[in-house]
Amino acid sequence: MTKTLFRLGYVAMSVNLKNSSPSQTITYKRFSQFADEEAAIQKLETVAKSNIQNCLRLLKHNKANDIHFFRLSSRLIPLATHDALKGWDYISPIKEDLEELGEFAAKHEIRMDFHPDHFVVLNTTKKEVMKTSVKTLDYHHKLLTHMKLKPIHRCVLHLGGKYENKESSLERFISNWALVPARIQEMIMLENDDKTYTLHDILYVCEKLNIPAVFDLHHHMANHEREDWISEWGRVIQTWSASPLPVKMHISSPKSDKQFRAHANMIDPEMFLTFVKKVNGSTPQIDCMIEAKQKDQALFQLVDDLKANSEVEMVDEASFYLKS
DNA sequence: AAGCGTCAAGCATCC
DNA sequence: GGATGCTTGACGCTT
Numbered sequence: 001m002t003k004t005l006f007r008l009g010y011v012a013m014s015v016n017l018k019n020s021s022p023s024q025t026i027t028y029k030r031f032s033q034f035a036d037e038e039a040a041i042q043k044l045e046t047v048a049k050s051n052i053q054n055c056l057r058l059l060k061h062n063k064a065n066d067i068h069f070f071r072l073s074s075r076l077i078p079l080a081t082h083d084a085l086k087g088w089d090y091i092s093p094i095k096e097d098l099e100e101l102g103e104f105a106a107k108h109e110i111r112m113d114f115h116p117d118h119f120v121v122l123n124t125t126k127k128e129v130m131k132t133s134v135k136t137l138d139y140h141h142k143l144l145t146h147m148k149l150k151p152i153h154r155c156v157l158h159l160g161g162k163y164e165n166k167e168s169s170l171e172r173f174i175s176n177w178a179l180v181p182a183r184i185q186e187m188i189m190l191e192n193d194d195k196t197y198t199l200h201d202i203l204y205v206c207e208k209l210n211i212p213a214v215f216d217l218h219h220h221m222a223n224h225e226r227e228d229w230i231s232e233w234g235r236v237i238q239t240w241s242a243s244p245l246p247v248k249m250h251i252s253s254p255k256s257d258k259q260f261r262a263h264a265n266m267i268d269p270e271m272f273l274t275f276v277k278k279v280n281g282s283t284p285q286i287d288c289m290i291e292a293k294q295k296d297q298a299l300f301q302l303v304d305d306l307k308a309n310s311e312v313e314m315v316d317e318a319s320f321y322l323k324s
Numbered sequence: 325a326a327g328c329g330t331c332a333a334g335c336a337t338c339c
Numbered sequence: 340g341g342a343t344g345c346t347t348g349a350c351g352c353t354t
């Protein structure tokens with residue numbers, strides 16, 4: 001059995017690096033209060049530039065800590081997809097910054113992707129929502145291409161809303177998929193959610209449309225037909241067979257029994273190791289996205305816990321094997 | 325500096 | 340069909 005390389009990543013922002021938010025923003029309300037629209041747009045561009053420069057700082061922080069896996073904030077450019085800013089060329093003012101960011105990631109082999117907000121809903125019944133969803137995905141596509149990153153399998157989405165009838169809404173994802181441009185389609189990965197669409201549902205769609213499946217263990221514990229997931233793991237791996245990228249999954253721990261769906265500050269290392277042991281050897285590499293309130297600090301804490309375990313063999317500060 | 329109300333998106337739920 | 344909650348990080352006003 002080949003060993004699996006596990007790499008850890010975290011989401012969008014750091015609790016260690018001060019004043020490094022990649023998600024500073026101007027709300028539409030504030031934007032519309034500017035007397036001078038040109039000044040307002042200039043303000044948006046200043047914020048966008050700062051967000052991307054902060055991303056670069058985060059990437060340097062990642063490099064210093066051997067972190068090769070990172071989720072970018074989807075809020076890099078405030079109001080980029082807002083209706084009131086149609087025609088605004090939001091790329092030109094930050095073109096060089098995006099290139100610099102992408103070059104740094106490429107040079108230091110940092111896998112980057114996005115998780116667009118939950119109002120990107122591809123199984124919607126409304127034409128308008130479909131339009132803004134594709135528009136938002138196109139914004140992500142633009143960011144990726146200007147970072148000179150191949151936009152393949154870079155955006156994790158959920159299947160969408162239930163709309164009273166889960167089965168027909170699931171099928172609507174499949175019929176709406178035909179309305180999505182091919183270059184947007186190839187960016188997408190699909191993740192099981194904690195309320196409606198289970199791993200089983202996601203696999204059905206992923207296999208049908210050839211989309212990689214991102215398994216979220218925490219969501220699965222909150223929402224499943226059967227608690228057992230390992231019997232489906234082979235299918236999850238299989239959805240990645242045509243991808244240039246390694247298998248990716250999401251790891252988080254429940255905040256409490258009462259607030260089970262909410263994310264805890266840290267990752268429960270025992271739960272994580274139990275998972276790791278089950279999937280070890282199934283594929284050469286699994287990138288584990290740590291989704292915890294304490295962001296990079298949760299990753300560092302988990303690494304400390306792993307180092308204390310004699311079954312774990314660290315490769316660097318954020319990657320490891322299980323000893324055979 | 326800290327705390328609280330506000331903002332933004334779409335869906336779910338309730339009336 | 341309209342109001343409210345969900346969720347999250349950030350803004351901005353008040354103390």
